[in-house]
Amino acid sequence: MTEYAIEVERLTKRYGDLTAVNDISFKVRQGEVFALLGPNGAGKTTTVEIIETIRRPTSGKVHLLGMDVARDKRDIAPCIGVLPQGFSSFDRITVRETMQYYSRLFGHRKKVDIDALIALVNLEDKAKEQYATLSGGLKQRLGIAIALVNDPEIVFLDEPTTGLDPRARREVWEVLLGLKRAGKTVFLTTHYMEEAELLADTVAIISSGRIIAMGSPAHLIEDNADYLILTLQSVDEKALAIVGGMGLEPEHNDDGTIQLRVAHMDDIRKILNAMNNAGASFLGMDVRKPNLEQVFLKLTGEAPDDGVNGEKGAQ
Numbered sequence: 062m063t064e065y066a067i068e069v070e071r072l073t074k075r076y077g078d079l080t081a082v083n084d085i086s087f088k089v090r091q092g093e094v095f096a097l098l099g100p101n102g103a104g105k106t107t108t109v110e111i112i113e114t115i116r117r118p119t120s121g122k123v124h125l126l127g128m129d130v131a132r133d134k135r136d137i138a139p140c141i142g143v144l145p146q147g148f149s150s151f152d153r154i155t156v157r158e159t160m161q162y163y164s165r166l167f168g169h170r171k172k173v174d175i176d177a178l179i180a181l182v183n184l185e186d187k188a189k190e191q192y193a194t195l196s197g198g199l200k201q202r203l204g205i206a207i208a209l210v211n212d213p214e215i216v217f218l219d220e221p222t223t224g225l226d227p228r229a230r231r232e233v234w235e236v237l238l239g240l241k242r243a244g245k246t247v248f249l250t251t252h253y254m255e256e257a258e259l260l261a262d263t264v265a266i267i268s269s270g271r272i273i274a275m276g277s278p279a280h281l282i283e284d285n286a287d288y289l290i291l292t293l294q295s296v297d298e299k300a301l302a303i304v305g306g307m308g309l310e311p312e313h314n315d316d317g318t319i320q321l322r323v324a325h326m327d328d329i330r331k332i333l334n335a336m337n338n339a340g341a342s343f344l345g346m347d348v349r350k351p352n353l354e355q356v357f358l359k360l361t362g363e364a365p366d367d368g369v370n371g372e373k374g375a376q
Contacts, residue, residue: 063127066091066215066246067112072121074107081107083270084121089263094237094247096261098254100363104270105250106219112248113143113217126214142208146219148201152193156184156203159192164210178206181243182236198229205236215246222256234260254354264353268361278353285359286350291321291329299341307332 067089074082082104089095099105110116112123114134123130128137150159156179164173179188182202187195195203201221208216221237222230230253237260240247251257257264258278265275274281293300296319304311304321309332311319323329329348336343351359 064091065089065124066093066126067095067248068122068124069108069112070122070124072108072111072123073119074104074111074116075119080270082111082118085267085270085272087265087272087275089246089248091246092241092244093262094241094249094260096249096251096257096264097267098251098257098264098357099267100361103267103361105267108267109217109219109248109250113141114138139211140214142211142213142216144201144204144208144216144218144221146223148204148207150192150200150203150207153191155189155191156195157188159203160206160210163207167211173210173212178209181209181239182206183232196229198225198232201225201229201233202236205233205240209240209245213245215248216240217248219250220252221249222251222253230256254352254357258353266357266360268363274356274360281356282350282353285356288322288324288351289326289329290349290351290355291323291332292318292347292349293321293343294318294346295344297342299339300336300343303335303339303341304332307335 065088069085069087072082072085073080085104085108097105097108107116111118112125112130114130114137117131125137126140130137151162154162157175160173160175160178164175179185182205184199184202184206187199192200192203205216205218205221208218218237222233225233234256237247237249241260247260249257249261261278263275264278264281265272266281267273274285276284295317296304301311301319304319309321309323311321313319321332323332326348333346335341
C-alpha cells in the first residue's frame, strides 16, 4: 500500500484564457484529514473534481491510491465516496430506505451493513423518518453515510457543514472524527476555519489557483503569527483614550470587549502600565496568537467565502 492516498504533481487546469488551477503540487497521507481552503473562485472545486476524475487536467499528474486519475477512472470510482455541496435526496423515503437505495447503486464491492452505517452517523432513532422531515444537520449526516456505502478508502466532503447551526455543525464534526478513527482518508473543503483547525491534520490554502501555504494548522499559525491579540473586557473611557493615544486601533466586539494587535509582549506591558498610571480600568484580559481564520485573512487578503455560491460557474 502506498504511503500517500493522493499525489498531485504540477497540476494545471485552464478554461480558455482562464487558469483555474496553476501548477500546484501536494500529497495527502493515508488516514489523514486533509483540508483545502481558499476564497471563492480560488480553484478548490476544480482541484477536487480533477482528483475525483470528474474533470481532466490540462497538464500535470494526479494519482489516487497509486492510480492515474486520467487513465484509471473505472478502477478509482469504487475506491472513493463523495458528499457534494448541497447534497439532497428523495423527500418521501425514510433514512433506512434511502440507505438501501444507495447501497444497491454503489455498494457493489461487498455486502453493505446498513445498520452499521446508520449507527456510525448516529441516526438509529431516525431510521424510520422520511428525509423531508430531517433537520439540515441530520440530512448532512445521512449524506456522509451515503458516501460510505461502498466502503471507500477516500471520502471527499465538499462544505459538509454549510448552513448548519453551531450545534448541528459540531454533531457532524463528531461523525468526521469517527471517520478518522476508522482509518478513512478524508479530503475536506470548508470555509469554516474553526472546522479545519479542529479536524485537519494538514491544511492547504489555495488562492488564485496556487497553493500559497500548507502544513498542520498549528504550524501555519506559528509560521504566520507575527503579532499577538490582546483582548480587554469592559474598558472605560480612560482606557480607550490611552489606546488611541498610543496609535492603536481597537476592534470593538459585540460582547463588549476590544481587541488590539500588538507585535510583542513588551507592547502589552506598555499598554497595561499606561492604563495603571492613568487610573484606567478594565475587568479582564486575554493574550493569544492568531487563529487559523486570521492567518487565512493575512495570506489571502480575503475573508473565507460563505460556501454558498461556490466557484463552479467560473471554473
